[in-house]
Amino acid sequence: MTRNPESELEPGSRKPTRTGMRLIVPLQGIVQGRGGLLLGSLIPCALVYFLQVYLKRHRSSKTLSPSTSAENLTELPRSSSRANLLTRGSIGRVHVSSRASSIAKPNDSPYYIGLDRVQEDPYDEINNPNGIIQLGLSENRLSLDLIEEWLSKNLSASMLGEGGNDLNICGIATYRPADGLMELKVAMAGFMTEVMGRTISFNPSSVVLLSGATPALEILSFCLADQGNAFLVPTPYYPGFDRDMRWRTGVELIPVHCRSCDDFTLNIKALDQAFNQARKRGQKVRGVLISNPSNPVGNVLSMDMLYNLLDFARERNIHIISDEIFAGSMYGNEEFVSMAQILGSEDSDRDRVHIIYGLSKDFSLPGFKVGVIYSFNENVLAASRKLARFASISAPTQRLVVSMLSDIKFTREYMKTNRERIKKMHDLFVEGLRELGIESAKSSAGLCCWVDMSRLISPYNEKGELELWDKLSNIAKINVTPGSACHCIEPGWFRCCFTTLNEKEIPLVIERISKVVETCKRSA
Amino acid sequence: MNLLSRKASCNSHGQDSSYFAGWEEYEKNPYDDVKNPEGIIQMGLAENQLSFDLLESWLAQNPDAAGFKRNGESIFRELALFQDYHGLPAFKKALVEFMAEIRGNKVSFDSNKLVLTAGATSANETLMFCLANPGEAFLLPTPYYPGFDRDLKWRPEVEIVPIQCTSSNGFRITKSALEEAYQQAQKRNLKVKGVLVTNPSNPLGISLSRHELDLLLSFITAKGIHLISDEIYSGTVFNSTGFVSIMEVLMNKKYVNSPVWDRVHIVYSLSKDLGLPGFRVGAIYSNNKLVVDAATKMSSFGLVSSQTQYLLSAMLSDKKFTKNYLTENRKRLKRRHAMFIRGLKNAGIPCLESDAGLFCWVDMRHLLSSKTFEAEMELWKKIVYQVGLNVSPGSSCHCVEPGWFRMCFANMSERTLGLAMQRIKSFVNSISDSNNVSQNKRHSNKSSRRKSFSKWIFSLSFHDREGER
Numbered sequence A: 001m002t003r004n005p006e007s008e009l010e011p012g013s014r015k016p017t018r019t020g021m022r023l024i025v026p027l028q029g030i031v032q033g034r035g036g037l038l039l040g041s042l043i044p045c046a047l048v049y050f051l052q053v054y055l056k057r058h059r060s061s062k063t064l065s066p067s068t069s070a071e072n073l074t075e076l077p078r079s080s081s082r083a084n085l086l087t088r089g090s091i092g093r094v095h096v097s098s099r100a101s102s103i104a105k106p107n108d109s110p111y112y113i114g115l116d117r118v119q120e121d122p123y124d125e126i127n128n129p130n131g132i133i134q135l136g137l138s139e140n141r142l143s144l145d146l147i148e149e150w151l152s153k154n155l156s157a158s159m160l161g162e163g164g165n166d167l168n169i170c171g172i173a174t175y176r177p178a179d180g181l182m183e184l185k186v187a188m189a190g191f192m193t194e195v196m197g198r199t200i201s202f203n204p205s206s207v208v209l210l211s212g213a214t215p216a217l218e219i220l221s222f223c224l225a226d227q228g229n230a231f232l233v234p235t236p237y238y239p240g241f242d243r244d245m246r247w248r249t250g251v252e253l254i255p256v257h258c259r260s261c262d263d264f265t266l267n268i269k270a271l272d273q274a275f276n277q278a279r280k281r282g283q284k285v286r287g288v289l290i291s292n293p294s295n296p297v298g299n300v301l302s303m304d305m306l307y308n309l310l311d312f313a314r315e316r317n318i319h320i321i322s323d324e325i326f327a328g329s330m331y332g333n334e335e336f337v338s339m340a341q342i343l344g345s346e347d348s349d350r351d352r353v354h355i356i357y358g359l360s361k362d363f364s365l366p367g368f369k370v371g372v373i374y375s376f377n378e379n380v381l382a383a384s385r386k387l388a389r390f391a392s393i394s395a396p397t398q399r400l401v402v403s404m405l406s407d408i409k410f411t412r413e414y415m416k417t418n419r420e421r422i423k424k425m426h427d428l429f430v431e432g433l434r435e436l437g438i439e440s441a442k443s444s445a446g447l448c449c450w451v452d453m454s455r456l457i458s459p460y461n462e463k464g465e466l467e468l469w470d471k472l473s474n475i476a477k478i479n480v481t482p483g484s485a486c487h488c489i490e491p492g493w494f495r496c497c498f499t500t501l502n503e504k505e506i507p508l509v510i511e512r513i514s515k516v517v518e519t520c521k522r523s524a
Numbered sequence B: 001m002n003l004l005s006r007k008a009s010c011n012s013h014g015q016d017s018s019y020f021a022g023w024e025e026y027e028k029n030p031y032d033d034v035k036n037p038e039g040i041i042q043m044g045l046a047e048n049q050l051s052f053d054l055l056e057s058w059l060a061q062n063p064d065a066a067g068f069k070r071n072g073e074s075i076f077r078e079l080a081l082f083q084d085y086h087g088l089p090a091f092k093k094a095l096v097e098f099m100a101e102i103r104g105n106k107v108s109f110d111s112n113k114l115v116l117t118a119g120a121t122s123a124n125e126t127l128m129f130c131l132a133n134p135g136e137a138f139l140l141p142t143p144y145y146p147g148f149d150r151d152l153k154w155r156p157e158v159e160i161v162p163i164q165c166t167s168s169n170g171f172r173i174t175k176s177a178l179e180e181a182y183q184q185a186q187k188r189n190l191k192v193k194g195v196l197v198t199n200p201s202n203p204l205g206i207s208l209s210r211h212e213l214d215l216l217l218s219f220i221t222a223k224g225i226h227l228i229s230d231e232i233y234s235g236t237v238f239n240s241t242g243f244v245s246i247m248e249v250l251m252n253k254k255y256v257n258s259p260v261w262d263r264v265h266i267v268y269s270l271s272k273d274l275g276l277p278g279f280r281v282g283a284i285y286s287n288n289k290l291v292v293d294a295a296t297k298m299s300s301f302g303l304v305s306s307q308t309q310y311l312l313s314a315m316l317s318d319k320k321f322t323k324n325y326l327t328e329n330r331k332r333l334k335r336r337h338a339m340f341i342r343g344l345k346n347a348g349i350p351c352l353e354s355d356a357g358l359f360c361w362v363d364m365r366h367l368l369s370s371k372t373f374e375a376e377m378e379l380w381k382k383i384v385y386q387v388g389l390n391v392s393p394g395s396s397c398h399c400v401e402p403g404w405f406r407m408c409f410a411n412m413s414e415r416t417l418g419l420a421m422q423r424i425k426s427f428v429n430s431i432s433d434s435n436n437v438s439q440n441k442r443h444s445n446k447s448s449r450r451k452s453f454s455k456w457i458f459s460l461s462f463h464d465r466e467g468e469r
Helices: A016-031 A039-060 A098-104 A111-120 A143-160 A169-175 A182-195 A215-225 A240-244 A268-281 A304-314 A379-392 A393-406 A408-435 A462-476 A505-523 B017-026 B052-061 B076-081 B089-102 B118-129 B147-154 B174-188 B210-223 B246-250 B259-263 B289-301 B306-317 B321-346 B375-388 B414-459
Strands: A207-210 A230-235 A251-257 A285-292 A319-323 A351-356 A369-374 A448-452 A492-495 B114-117 B137-141 B158-163 B194-200 B226-230 B264-269 B282-286 B359-363 B406-410
Touching: A098 B118, A098 B289, A111 B017, A111 B114, A143 A393, A143 A408, A143 B076, A143 B259, A169 A393, A182 A207, A182 A369, A182 B359, A207 A215, A207 A379, A207 B406, A215 A240, A215 A319, A215 A351, A215 A369, A215 B289, A230 A268, A240 A251, A251 A268, A251 B282, A268 A285, A268 A304, A285 A304, A304 A319, A304 B052, A369 A379, A379 B118, A393 A408, A393 B306, A408 A448, A408 A505, A462 A492, A462 A505, B017 B375, B089 B114, B089 B282, B089 B306, B089 B321, B114 B118, B114 B226, B114 B289, B118 B147, B118 B174, B118 B226, B118 B264, B118 B282, B118 B289, B137 B174, B147 B158, B158 B174, B158 B226, B174 B194, B194 B210, B210 B226, B210 B246, B210 B259, B246 B264, B259 B264, B282 B289, B306 B321, B321 B359, B321 B414, B375 B414
Parallel strands: A230 A251, A230 A285, A285 A319, A319 A351, B137 B158, B137 B194, B194 B226, B226 B264
Antiparallel strands: A207 A369, A351 A369, A448 A492, B114 B282, B264 B282, B359 B406
């Protein structure tokens, strides 16, 4: 550093100021080995410190205003539990757990952001015709009228009375087994038997009831894996798995990518590869998590594939969690085959299979929080029953659901009609998209379709996909779930749920999408 | 073969304690005044069955609430689809107003700071997940509710370090006990994240004094830690002057906007006050936005059914009903408590003077053969088998002094309670008779009995026991 200190000043300035000289002279002093060591080290440190503070302030994350759910007390706000709570980005002054800090952060997945946007600007035919139409929530609104009709005829008998006219609150108010009333287990086992096509009979003693499939999954995760262990999950998968299986358990999910060339069907070789890679990394895989029928794709696994999967699990000595929550929402021509069906009488196989079920999808009752773990493994059942006390179903709801599910004539009628309605909506929606030149993956079940808009994105990557998602949200005013939120390896796929719509809204949705399609084609 | 996780295979669920063993015995031989008059009377279940008729009559007069209707219009659709983890706004509003009413409206609560959970069990566990990392610790005054061992230690993996309280000062929390517990934690290399108290206390049935509350607040200020006040029994206070909520103390101007403001959290539930444990309604209340945000999201793992939320929002919004209910419920608890105390006195059994709760902390030290926990177990076994009463031994609540038992009085009819009192009296009489006779024999038998009883306790295998505060 031989330059004259004066030349270090900005070009264009003339003489250094006095203060400038005061700063620079000590530095020069250090350089020249004279006494300015203390100041010479202090001052640069101070400068660096102030520089950091300056940078930090300007680098701080964007603060978004918190979303306001409809605080109107005269009507129920229509929103889902997956709605993201956007905070003002301030972290508390106190020490909370690291879990809390990460969970409380605003969720940046488009899955949650989209749900929030709908909450802020929901479509309503009369009051808000330009609002965002919800296609990002897999909810079935098609057949609630059937349940309502049943209720109007059966409510008083089913609700509080215990075989009589008197309201017997003692019967439902007091403590009951944490894992559910036996009557409900019986009714649920019967319902599951119906839903899975009466090919096997579900045993009430193997049913553990929980307040939703969300806690059911978390409890299974706690039972089957230790912190740091992993589950293999074929992609694309339901974004909620990341929360349910991982948040509080410390368990990891390893995505195993499925591709469109295979119709996004499970690939045992890919599973095997992923297993081996995990082992090389020193990561212990405890099981495979599948959703069958698949969310978001909507396809079902063939019996052959289920056998292959079971073989794979046996060879690796791992578990299989089969989330069969959409089993009753089949509209395709295939028969649904549950994991439970293919189990032989061999104990070692039976011990590794666990099924998740619930009433949120097939029976359109997400608000009632009714979920099931069904397992053939006594130890898993014993542990789950104890954990069920953290997520028990509210007693009045148990009572109501017992009545509903025990009315087999009603449930059969309901499932049949519901399936027909889902099929109708599916066909209308897929056809409408086809007219725009947009194809969907082959699907036969569920409340959504897996739509291929890859030709509309540019560039052909996640960024392009999110740009399209944004356009769909802001221009077309529809909320769909982008494939990247589901960990899909191929960009451009979107999950669109059509069971939140009614028939006349489909042409409206298609028309809105066409606007964006036009925009994309023009800019291509 | 197929190994389960460590968590599933361990016994941190605490179900092997004698607390739950008694339940098992009761289930095998439950008292019924018609079908099984010699059976075991359940006095180990802290449930409030005294005021069901009030709830039933309200429901009969308000069929809309249970009928998914509002003002005659069906809202079934909205309820069936409602799964927002922020909870039904109308219900949260009604609940915070109810909580305020219980506290004589000396404090008010903001429904935005409330998180709904499936019962207080879920609330406590969720708070642990939010406040502590695995391996960190919370201080709890003993004796404490046995379920905390499960709720705090199992999934959240939080350690419990006891704050020893003794009968010398009526089991009150003292500064030295707090400090000692803290030291103890340090010795064990545990980072203390907070203190958890139950106010009114389970199993003691006493409300914490203002002095104790101030002590706690100074302590957490000094140590920079959290305070959880589980006020699940706040509505069971039958001597109305005693109970002071931590919120009331916090509202004192020296605490508002102080660091401690963000570190105090309340747990509540309708299981005790309204006697509706089956409904699974619990809540976390906190001024700490981060905690509320995290807990809200975690509540996905234990949401309350929308049907229940709506039903209760209608009930709790009926101010005439809530006022009447709280008054009448308190009256009945007071009367029942007095009856129980009389019965105990009649049998020469003292108990801790209490002003709340659904139970009494009963002093049977004078009936012990020796001042040991083995003798307590001996006595407990006699009470369960010979006398036919399921009570909770103090050791299961981690009490440091043997000879104390928790006995519940609000979960049965008056007649049954009367019968229980008779049984106790006969038992006490028989002891004093046999004491004189067997004084000589006792020494030789004691040691062998001790061994077999301890073995018996630990070898029992139990089914899951639900709801047992």
